[in-house]
Amino acid sequence: DIQMTQSPSSLSASEGDRVTITCQASQDVRNYVKWYQQKPGKAPKLLIYDASHLETGVPSRFSGGGSGTDFTFTISSLQSEDIGTYYCQQHATFGQGTKVEIK
């Protein structure tokens, strides 16, 4: 089974900061990676699909990149409403999640 190793497990940053989360696949997964945001007590929300495609309606400060085994998710300018946990996913496997907080 493919493993998705996500890091860091948590981060704290100031509003306006650039934030980057990484996800490493245990084998080549081409570009079949998605990124989700989950706010406390809510269902996850799809932000990025096929590694770099922004879901309709998602703010452009969110972006994704990478292919093969190494992937990144970036928030270009962190906003207070972005607090929550972010997960990468490849088919049936999710990363461990990254909890994002405001400093």
Add this chain to the structure above:
Amino acid sequence: EVQVVESGGGLVQPGGSLRLSCAASGFTFSNYWMTWVRQAPGKGLELVTNIKGDGSQIYYLDSVKGRFTTSRDNAKNSLYLQMNSLRAEDTAVYYCARDRGGATTLDFWGQGTLVTVSS
């Protein structure tokens, strides 16, 4: 408007059974894979099972094989998860989600239903 709404969660004793339902609306249900994802308290996301639009292909997480059965009724726009021989480690919020394109791109999620396995 696309909607998926789960129901059927609750408290059940170890070894017991529970059936979850997911009612879908706002899209052609039979054209989409559907997925159950769970989240144990304070933990991450775990894909439990998914089923192709016509029901011809089904995937199960290893830890639920032989205990859980997923099915769908396209005439009723409904997805089901029959859970038998429940264990404490099955305690979680169970989400129903639509899979766009069959590559587990989960674009619409329900609000979740809590399953608690405890004596």
